[in-house]
Amino acid sequence: MSSNEVARPARRAAKWSEPTDREAEVAARVGELHDIDFPAMAMVSNVYRVANAVRARVEREVLGVDSLSWTGFTALFVLWVWGPQETRHLAEECGVTKGTLTGVLTTLEKRGWVVRRPHADDGRLVVVSMTAAGRRVIRRVFPLFNRQESAVADALTGRERQELTRLLRKVLAHVEGEGSSAEAEA
Amino acid sequence: MSSNEVARPARRAAKWSEPTDREAEVAARVGELHDIDFPAMAMVSNVYRVANAVRARVEREVLGVDSLSWTGFTALFVLWVWGPQETRHLAEECGVTKGTLTGVLTTLEKRGWVVRRPHADDGRLVVVSMTAAGRRVIRRVFPLFNRQESAVADALTGRERQELTRLLRKVLAHVEGEGSSAEAEA
DNA sequence: CCAAGTTCGTTCGGTTCCAAACAGTAACGG
DNA sequence: CCGTTACTGTTTGGAACCGAACGAACTTGG
Known part of the structure; x- marks a missing residue:
């Protein structure tokens, strides 16, 4: 390594249970x-x-083919599975702020994939619904998305997948506030 | 549930090894x-x-306190651990494109936390270095960051942590192209 | 009933993302 | 030496991000 070359992070691991280099x-x-x-x-x-x-x-x-952002995809997926949503809830499900979702929904609405309507009982609320065109997109894209998920899961055996999922669920519940002491301090 | 209320995703899990609701x-x-x-x-x-x-x-x-973005933090961390880096390598380590890193580095440079200099032997390259001020920031912020990592890891026992890490390393190596059949098709 | 407090979705300014384009530099081969 | 190819970091346009601010609508309590 000459004086002008810079150190690069190494990549190799001898065993999965040991730290990588x-x-x-x-x-x-x-x-x-x-x-x-x-x-x-x-x-x-x-x-x-x-x-x-x-x-x-x-x-x-997968998503780039339809110029779908991750958040746009997530929004379509949530609407597909759970039906029309209020903006604040949809933002929560997508893991972004309301302000961000406004922008994303503007894009999706322009493409004719969603529509936004005022809530019937509360003038502050907006209800987001998916259009038939949006449904067609998510029905086509989701299986492709899932195929990628399968390819990822192929790294592990069936038992390992279950174990990984089990551990992650535990961590997720903890991080989302069910027992976190850091959150109690806030 | 009235006709104007919308379905919301449920959250509860009976057991970690079973699907959540x-x-x-x-x-x-x-x-x-x-x-x-x-x-x-x-x-x-x-x-x-x-x-x-x-x-x-x-x-x-943690990061918001210093108006540090995730990528900005990662860049400082990499520079701290591995020393000065060429832009393309730093972008790779941060998981963003060179174009994105240019913007992030412009922000960090403005704050006096990094400097960009031409490479001595190759006029195309830029070498990014951290300043003393940048070092002070990362030395202060990283332990706080790590404390959050500890809080997250508290969800699991020591054995479970090791197992989760082991499984994730396997998945990561697979996704990054060491055995992925989806990548071979590309 | 009404003032004060709260919640909503949108807008705003700044930053972070992408892919593509670009100008400059280097490597390669005849 | 020189034309061609390849690589670099930056710029560009558009979209996705944030927190803060805002005006409208709703809730609360006297």
């Missing part, structure tokens, strides 16, 4: 600090690395 | 389609639900 290097370099919880760091960082990798791939290979 | 409802509603891989869907959807929840929380409680 990159994980080990991070630990070594961050070791100057105290009170770092390395197992937690490894666990959480791998969650969002997997999520990022899956999302990037799905966006590129 | 929301998962069961999705399966019921999507059942009209064929060839849906429900276990894979459960597994993958829980990965990005956890990732989203963690990210939203960390952004709100």
Whole structure:
């Protein structure tokens, strides 16, 4: 390595239960600090690395074909499964703010995939519904999306999949506030 | 439920190894389609639900204090651990395109946290380095970030954490192209 | 009934995303 | 040496993100 070349993160892992080389290097370099919880760091960082990798791939290979954003897709999916939604609830389900969803829905409405109507009983509310065109899109796109999910799950055995799902459900419930002490302090 | 109220996704799970009520409802509603891989869907959807929840929380409680974006934080972290980086590599590590990183680095440079300099041997390249001010920020912010990671990991026992990490590493390697058949077709 | 407080969806300014285009630099091969 | 190909980081246009602000509608309590 010459004086002008820069260090690059390594990628290899000898065994899945052991830290990857990159994980080990991070630990070594961050070791100057105290009170770092390395197992937690490894666990959480791998969650969002997997999520990022899956999302990037799905966006590129499935959603991009219809110029569908992740959030747009999620919105269509929620409307498909649970029917018309109030904006605030739909925003919550998509994991974005109301302001963001407004923009996304404007795009989907322009494409004729959703419509927004005032709520019958409460003048503040807007109810979002999917159109027949929107239904056709999600019915076509979702199976393709799911096929990507299958390809991802192929990394593991059936038992491992179930175990991963079980652990993630536990973590999710915890993060969403059912037992989190950090949230109690807020 | 009156005619104007809309269906909302349920949240409860009886046991972590069993589908949550929301998962069961999705399966019921999507059942009209064929060839849906429900276990894979459960597994993958829980990965990005956890990732989203963690990210939203960390952004709100840690990164937002310094008006640091997720990508900005990741860039500082990579520079801190691995030293100066070429833009293309840094973009790769942050999981964004070079174009996006340009904008993020412009913001970080404005704050005096990074500097961009031409590479000594290759006029096309830019080398990104962290300043002393940037170092101070990441040394302060990272432990706070890690504390959130610990809080997340508290949902599981030590063995469960290790198992979750092991499974995620396997999935990640698979998704990143080491064995993926969907990638071979591209 | 009415003032004060709360909630709603939209707008706004700034930033982060993408893909595509671009100008500059480097590598390659005749 | 030079034309062609490949790679770089930045710019561009459009869309997705955030938090804050806003005006309209609703709720609450005296």
